[in-house]
Amino acid sequence: MEEEIFIKNYINGELVKPQSNMFLDVYEPAIGKIYAKIPRSDKSDVDKAVSAAIEAYPSWSATSVTYRSEILLTISRLIEDRLELLAKAESRDNGKPVWLAKSVDIPRAASNFRFFATSILHFSSESHEMTGEALNYTLRQPIGVVGAISPWNLPLYLFTWKIAPALAVGNTVIAKPSEITPYTAYLLSEICIEAGLPKGVLNIVHGLGTEVGEAITLHREIKAISFTGGTKTGEIIARNAAPLFKKLSLEMGGKNPVIIFDDCNFDEMIETTVRSSFSNQGEICLCGSRIYIHNTIYEKFKKQFIEKISKLVVGDPIDDNTNLGAIVSREHYDKILSYIDLAKKEGGTILYGGNSINVSGRCNDGWFIQPTVIEGLDNSCRTNQEEIFGPVVTITPFEYDDQVLQMANSTGYGLASILWTNNLQRTTYFSQKLNSGIVWVNCWMLRDLRTPFGGMKNSGVGREGGFEALRFFTEPKNICIKY
Numbered sequence: 001m002e003e004e005i006f007i008k009n010y011i012n013g014e015l016v017k018p019q020s021n022m023f024l025d026v027y028e029p030a031i032g033k034i035y036a037k038i039p040r041s042d043k044s045d046v047d048k049a050v051s052a053a054i055e056a057y058p059s060w061s062a063t064s065v066t067y068r069s070e071i072l073l074t075i076s077r078l079i080e081d082r083l084e085l086l087a088k089a090e091s092r093d094n095g096k097p098v099w100l101a102k103s104v105d106i107p108r109a110a111s112n113f114r115f116f117a118t119s120i121l122h123f124s125s126e127s128h129e130m131t132g133e134a135l136n137y138t139l140r141q142p143i144g145v146v147g148a149i150s151p152w153n154l155p156l157y158l159f160t161w162k163i164a165p166a167l168a169v170g171n172t173v174i175a176k177p178s179e180i181t182p183y184t185a186y187l188l189s190e191i192c193i194e195a196g197l198p199k200g201v202l203n204i205v206h207g208l209g210t211e212v213g214e215a216i217t218l219h220r221e222i223k224a225i226s227f228t229g230g231t232k233t234g235e236i237i238a239r240n241a242a243p244l245f246k247k248l249s250l251e252m253g254g255k256n257p258v259i260i261f262d263d264c265n266f267d268e269m270i271e272t273t274v275r276s277s278f279s280n281q282g283e284i285c286l287c288g289s290r291i292y293i294h295n296t297i298y299e300k301f302k303k304q305f306i307e308k309i310s311k312l313v314v315g316d317p318i319d320d321n322t323n324l325g326a327i328v329s330r331e332h333y334d335k336i337l338s339y340i341d342l343a344k345k346e347g348g349t350i351l352y353g354g355n356s357i358n359v360s361g362r363c364n365d366g367w368f369i370q371p372t373v374i375e376g377l378d379n380s381c382r383t384n385q386e387e388i389f390g391p392v393v394t395i396t397p398f399e400y401d402d403q404v405l406q407m408a409n410s411t412g413y414g415l416a417s418i419l420w421t422n423n424l425q426r427t428t429y430f431s432q433k434l435n436s437g438i439v440w441v442n443c444w445m446l447r448d449l450r451t452p453f454g455g456m457k458n459s460g461v462g463r464e465g466g467f468e469a470l471r472f473f474t475e476p477k478n479i480c481i482k483y
Ligand code: NAD
Pocket: 149, 150, 151, 152, 153, 154, 158, 176, 177, 178, 179, 207, 208, 209, 210, 212, 213, 214, 217, 228, 229, 230, 231, 233, 234, 236, 237, 251, 252, 253, 254, 284, 285, 387, 389, 415, 455, 459, 460
């Protein structure tokens, strides 16, 4: 019997228990059992973390960019050194295959630190001359103490995507990982201690969204909040933060369309569409969940798509042959299955999957769902409008360009769109007209960290990535000097 893991907060450079001495259970989704405890922190722990961050701020913000860059590079290297350990931890916490965490999540967490450690060396601000009269120049100074709140689907990947730019420009940070997947955030605190990050510069407080998350959002000394998670939570954060005039970056849900024209490279499209539908059990905000196919290739698509999906293995995340691991929590598993039931009630036909799966052996009590394909639904039904965030896609034929454009833009979300065509006119037309922050043409999840990342409509406010992130985490100040 393995020993239960006790996760601690990271406050003022030390690993500490919550002041209340209360803890929450953490489940391993593949086996459906508790394997760790995290602090059930509250406002008093957040207050302690903020005091430490305020104390650390003057010296951290006064360090040179090369100094901060070196520390962030050290953290990046230590993440790489612990690839195996972190990948296993991520998989255990989230249910995703170990191979996926090892090839995507953990390398990307290391890249996040490396990217912002080096981009800060090239970040610059503007000057505006009023000829013969004056010179304006803009200082971009750190904001002070900032908050980062992240979700469970790409735990270390998204946590570090916020922390790295915030630290790079000289802020001190209060960060809260999802209570459902806290393990790699804890391992990151150990890495930060080893890397020599000065105490109080980064503080990681574990606990519930309604307790720790709200305490962060409502704290007057935390001047900016970078949040990734569900749209409903984003709404609460926006409501809480607005009267305090905090700077906000909100990365929220998606219901991304995949638009497939008959002039695309069919084989490449099919391979990629399987990935864009079911990678990470479909639990990526960027997954395509509504697939629209030109009617001339609809039947061909359907046949080949289902053939490929039938070969996907749903199984133990530690097995290298597993394509889809476990669903992150019992609650989320129930939610996905309830959407499959809803789809049936709405008149959908389940072409493939539609059920939970029992994975025998060690994973007998785990939470697994088959990749699921549904057809025959009206575009306006709830299944096609609401975020399911699981291994479930709908397929719908279309005839005309403007018809599919209207369907693609019809939801409240606007995060990403995926377009498959080799027609240049169509590419430029759709790229302009699709209401989403990201448009992938003939590809999916091809990411350059310099590009703006985020959504429109109910998918987000603000952008992450590259200099956008550095701008978010700084306060511009204009100085006008008269000649
Ligand atoms: P969630 O909104 O339930 O939780 C996200 C984080 O917010 C967690 O740390 C949680 O504890 C915290 N939180 C919850 N209530 C809070 C409150 N009242 N105040 C402050 N913090 C609070 O989201 P989730 O279920 O962890 O993640 C899934 C969602 O995240 C999906 O909707 C998905 O689309 C979205 N997501 C978006 C992106 C993106 O880049 N746009 C990326 C990944 C995930």
